[in-house]
Amino acid sequence: MKKKLIALIVLFVAAGAMIYSGSQFIETEQAYQESSETYRDIAHRVKKETVVKPVVTMVDKTGFSGYEINFDALREINGDAETWLYSPDTAIDYPVMKADDYNYYLYHLPDGEQNANGSLFIDYNCAPDFNDPMTVIYGHNMKSGSMFGSLKGYKEQAYYDEHPVMYLYTPQENFRIELLYGCVIGAGLWRERAFMYKENVGALIAYAAHYTTFISDAEYTEGDRVVALSTCTYEFEDARYVVIGVLKPYQTESEGR
Numbered sequence: 001m002k003k004k005l006i007a008l009i010v011l012f013v014a015a016g017a018m019i020y021s022g023s024q025f026i027e028t029e030q031a032y033q034e035s036s037e038t039y040r041d042i043a044h045r046v047k048k049e050t051v052v053k054p055v056v057t058m059v060d061k062t063g064f065s066g067y068e069i070n071f072d073a074l075r076e077i078n079g080d081a082e083t084w085l086y087s088p089d090t091a092i093d094y095p096v097m098k099a100d101d102y103n104y105y106l107y108h109l110p111d112g113e114q115n116a117n118g119s120l121f122i123d124y125n126c127a128p129d130f131n132d133p134m135t136v137i138y139g140h141n142m143k144s145g146s147m148f149g150s151l152k153g154y155k156e157q158a159y160y161d162e163h164p165v166m167y168l169y170t171p172q173e174n175f176r177i178e179l180l181y182g183c184v185i186g187a188g189l190w191r192e193r194a195f196m197y198k199e200n201v202g203a204l205i206a207y208a209a210h211y212t213t214f215i216s217d218a219e220y221t222e223g224d225r226v227v228a229l230s231t232c233t234y235e236f237e238d239a240r241y242v243v244i245g246v247l248k249p250y251q252t253e254s255e256g257r
Contacts, residue, residue, distance in 0.1 A: 035117035134201040148231035154182040160214035177245035178218035181208035
């Protein structure tokens with residue numbers, strides 16, 4: 001009798017765990033679907049293809065077809081939208097937000113809806129116009145590969161070789177991001193060394209150069225503006241993976257006329 005009771009308890013516990021796990025999976029999938037629909041709708045409303053005069057460099061050997069972002073339309077959706085980040089052939093194709101803390105856009109979409117996927121957002125210590133020596137952008141490492149989930153690919157040289165550049169659009173100018181380094185760093189060390197502050201860009205560059213997971217053809221010289229893309233990683237507790245790139249302005253044909 002006692003053995004049967006124990007077996008029933010174990011069965012009920014296992015069933016409860018399965019039900020909870022299933023509900024969590026459904027909730028995660030629902031959040032992902034809602035997030036995807038929101039971002040598709042925003043892109044449809046504010047993004048259009050344009051013609052960019054191909055610029056073949058040592059880093060970007062293919063050129064790029066190009067986009068234009070309607071920032072008036074984007075800011076009608078949310079005035080916190082500061083820029084748009086695009087990485088060809090990856091999921092990264094999102095508006096980038098700016099808030100007064102680290103928490104809000106971890107759990108909210110650009111339209112203000114609460115969602116576990118959150119938004120990409122600029123560190124509140126950084127100027128939103130990318131005129132600082134360094135600008136830090138945060139995003140979740142989603143298992144689906146959305147948000148900054150694809151950044152982990154840069155832990156392999158082959159992935160960098162296929163994705164050496166990203167593109168950044170602002171109301172003032174557009175940039176090609178020539179990716180320079182990628183490194184794993186603890187959140188504690190990130191805070192201790194205050195790597196998020198523009199005054200410490202040289203220290204961050206030196207650290208990343210020593211621990212980089214890929215070798216790049218891009219070059220950094222003092223005075224260049226850089227962007228650091230930061231997401232969670234799981235090599236150890238509270239680990240972060242940071243991809244650093246150098247900003248290079250470029251123009252569309254229509255802008256150059």
